[in-house]
Amino acid sequence: MIKKSFFLKGYSSIFTHDSPAIALTCCFVAIGALFKNLGFNIQESIFSTVLTYALPGSLVMAESMLIGASLLNIFLAVWFVNARLYPMAVSLFPLMMHKSQPKWKYYFSCHFIAVSAWLIMKSNYKQIPKKYRIDYWIGIGSATVSVSVIGTFLGFSLSEYLNKDMMMGLAILNPVYFLCMLIGASKTVQVTLSVLLGIILGPIMYLFSPEWSILLAGVIGGTIAYLVGEYNVS
Amino acid sequence: MSANIVYAILVTSLATFLSRFLGVITSEGIKETSKLFKWFNCLAYATLAALIARTIIFPAGVLIDASYASRLIVVLLSLFVFFISKFLKELALAIFLFARSSFCHNKFG
Numbered sequence: 001m002i003k004k005s006f007f008l009k010g011y012s013s014i015f016t017h018d019s020p021a022i023a024l025t026c027c028f029v030a031i032g033a034l035f036k037n038l039g040f041n042i043q044e045s046i047f048s049t050v051l052t053y054a055l056p057g058s059l060v061m062a063e064s065m066l067i068g069a070s071l072l073n074i075f076l077a078v079w080f081v082n083a084r085l086y087p088m089a090v091s092l093f094p095l096m097m098h099k100s101q102p103k104w105k106y107y108f109s110c111h112f113i114a115v116s117a118w119l120i121m122k123s124n125y126k127q128i129p130k131k132y133r134i135d136y137w138i139g140i141g142s143a144t145v146s147v148s149v150i151g152t153f154l155g156f157s158l159s160e161y162l163n164k165d166m167m168m169g170l171a172i173l174n175p176v177y178f179l180c181m182l183i184g185a186s187k188t189v190q191v192t193l194s195v196l197l198g199i200i201l202g203p204i205m206y207l208f209s210p211e212w213s214i215l216l217a218g219v220i221g222g223t224i225a226y227l228v229g230e231y232n233v234s
Numbered sequence: 235m236s237a238n239i240v241y242a243i244l245v246t247s248l249a250t251f252l253s254r255f256l257g258v259i260t261s262e263g264i265k266e267t268s269k270l271f272k273w274f275n276c277l278a279y280a281t282l283a284a285l286i287a288r289t290i291i292f293p294a295g296v297l298i299d300a301s302y303a304s305r306l307i308v309v310l311l312s313l314f315v316f317f318i319s320k321f322l323k324e325l326a327l328a329i330f331l332f333a334r335s336s337f338c339h340n341k342f343g
Contacts (some may be wrong), residue, residue: 051247061246078249087277089257094266110254167296175289180316194276198283203291218281226276
């Protein structure tokens with residue numbers, strides 16, 4: 001059903017030198033502590049990490065709950081923040097599609113799409129035969145989710161010992177790690193330009209529309225980068 | 235309160251899963267060599283970069299209380315270490331390759 005050797009190969013990618021394990025653990029420690037302060041119990045915290053498994057979404061949920069937003073408001077706010085997962089999925093899953101693999105694998109494993117697993121897959125997929133890429137992906141996803149659960153558990157248990165300064169340190173680690181990984185992944189004109197334009201446009205768009213900023217910056221920056229890349233090639 | 239938390243978690247995960255699932259459905263009709271795929275690739279990288287830049291400059295959660303200067307210093311310092319270590323790695327590799335080639339040359343030449 002799932003080819004074990006490729007699953008394990010994917011799972012072991014969490015132990016490489018550029019693995020997101022440390023950054024992920026740190027930010028989920030921060031999330032775990034935040035959940036505890038919000039009044040979640042340990043089951044709810046872990047439940048939330050496993051079911052959502054997207055940091056900005058969890059943060060938005062926590063903030064909305066603090067101000068007592070309605071469920072519909074939470075839904076819309078989270079949907080806006082996590083809409084980035086749509087282009088991420090579309091730019092990853094065509095690489096893994098294979099006729100011989102059952103569809104449920106794809107429907108189930110799309111839950112693992114998050115920056116960390118996405119970046120690992122993007123840098124390694126060429127070494128894996130196309131038929132087994134989905135098994136490799138499920139391995140990566142399981143590994144990153146396990147790390148997140150451990151992080152949430154640690155954060156929840158240690159929240160009394162974490163002061164605000166430590167929480168800040170933990171929280172900034174993840175964006176900084178992703179920034180370095182994105183710059184490391186910038187090897188073609190299109191990707192480099194996309195990353196650069198995204199970094200510039202994201203904060204600028206935020207001044208005009210906080211909710212739409214990420215999507216607008218992504219669409220405008222990405223389209224410009226795509227056109228420039230295509231024009232340069234031909 | 236407890237039921238509220240569970241509903242909030244379920245609503246959050248549903249909103250998150252929706253984008254992922256729609257992405258997979260769309261992927262079924264897209265070839266990895268197509269222009270559409272390339273465009274989505276650019277979109278994904280740009281969206282991620284925008285999200286990260288926004289998280290650092292206009293953060294949510296605890297980071298709001300960290301000053302702009304401290305956040306900027308952290309990012310610049312990390313990027314500095316990143317580039318230095320990348321440079322050192324390549325330098326070490328170059329020295330290794332050079333040493334190996336000259337060693338082999340002496341041995342066999």
